[in-house]
Amino acid sequence: MTGGNRGIGLAVARAFAAAGDRVAVTHRSGQAPEGLLGVRADVTDTAAVDAAFAQVEAAHGPVEVLVANAGVTRDQLLLRMSDEDFATVVDTNLAGAFRCARRASKGMIRLRRGRIVLVSSVNALSGAAGQANYAASKAGLVGMARSVARELGGRGITTNVVAPGFVETDMTAVLAEDVRAKALAAIPAARFGTVEDVAAAVLFLASPAAGYVNGAVLPVDGGLGMGH
Numbered sequence: 594m595t596g597g598n599r600g601i602g603l604a605v606a607r608a609f610a611a612a613g614d615r616v617a618v619t620h621r622s623g624q625a626p627e628g629l630l631g632v633r634a635d636v637t638d639t640a641a642v643d644a645a646f647a648q649v650e651a652a653h654g655p656v657e658v659l660v661a662n663a664g665v666t667r668d669q670l671l672l673r674m675s676d677e678d679f680a681t682v683v684d685t686n687l688a689g690a691f692r693c694a695r696r697a698s699k700g701m702i703r704l705r706r707g708r709i710v711l712v713s714s715v716n717a718l719s720g721a722a723g724q725a726n727y728a729a730s731k732a733g734l735v736g737m738a739r740s741v742a743r744e745l746g747g748r749g750i751t752t753n754v755v756a757p758g759f760v761e762t763d764m765t766a767v768l769a770e771d772v773r774a775k776a777l778a779a780i781p782a783a784r785f786g787t788v789e790d791v792a793a794a795v796l797f798l799a800s801p802a803a804g805y806v807n808g809a810v811l812p813v814d815g816g817l818g819m820g821h
């Protein structure tokens with residue numbers, strides 16, 4: 594579980610732990626969440642990702658489920674978006690998930706089973722003004738997941754994507770009130786998502802019940818994207 598110290602990542606980690614799984618979370622800053630194994634890693638740093646996996650494997654054994662959740666936004670209109678705004682978001686959200694999936698697949702191939710879940714966004718496929726960088730990174734996850742699903746599907750490994758809509762976390766707390774009101778008006782479920790909504794979908798994709806679900810994009814958005 595990357596980015597497991599707060600928000601969606603922490604809720605997913607807690608849900609796995611409540612289901613009896615051994616859970617490890619990566620955290621870039623701050624402290625490891627209480628009661629969970631925490632390893633420090635910045636997903637933009639390949640060596641740090643590899644070292645984090647080695648630490649987790651030493652403590653818990655091979656990683657059977659990877660949830661690539663770490664993500665950032667640097668919203669800006671296209672004309673004003675800097676190269677750095679673009680590169681940081683793609684390096685974290687897309688290349689970060691790639692680094693983790695590549696490292697996780699090593700052990701999964703040996704085990705001949707595994708679950709890779711990438712956390713994308715409703716905006717991956719619908720786009721959003723001010724999010725050319727973010728939407729590109731999140732759409733990239735879909736192509737990546739489907740490629741990995743084709744490569745590893747025969748080894749008992751599934752690779753899927755969850756695409757949350759508007760979920761109440763630090764990431765959305767910074768949005769202006771009019772943006773929030775507009776978003777709410779567009780959601781058929783007439784409420785924002787909770788971190789638990791997303792955790793339930795991730796747990797399903799990691800469960801034996803989802804063994805034949807591969808290369809899928811599961812929206813968790815109250816109908817906002819209408820399945821794209």
Ligand code: NDP
Pocket residue numbers: 595596597598599600601602620621622623634635636637662663664665685686689712713714715756757758759760761762763764765
């Ligand atoms: P938060 O901003 O609450 O948390 C983001 C997490 O990612 C933090 O744990 C953060 O660590 C970690 N992170 C960021 N950059 C890095 C990095 N370079 N290396 C390691 N960890 C990093 O976000 P959410 O919980 O809301 O979002 C989680 C995921 O869900 C993201 O991928 C986001 O894009 C996606 N998402 C969120 C939606 C929402 O409405 N909230 C909607 C759709 C998708 P740190 O604490 O150190 O900053």
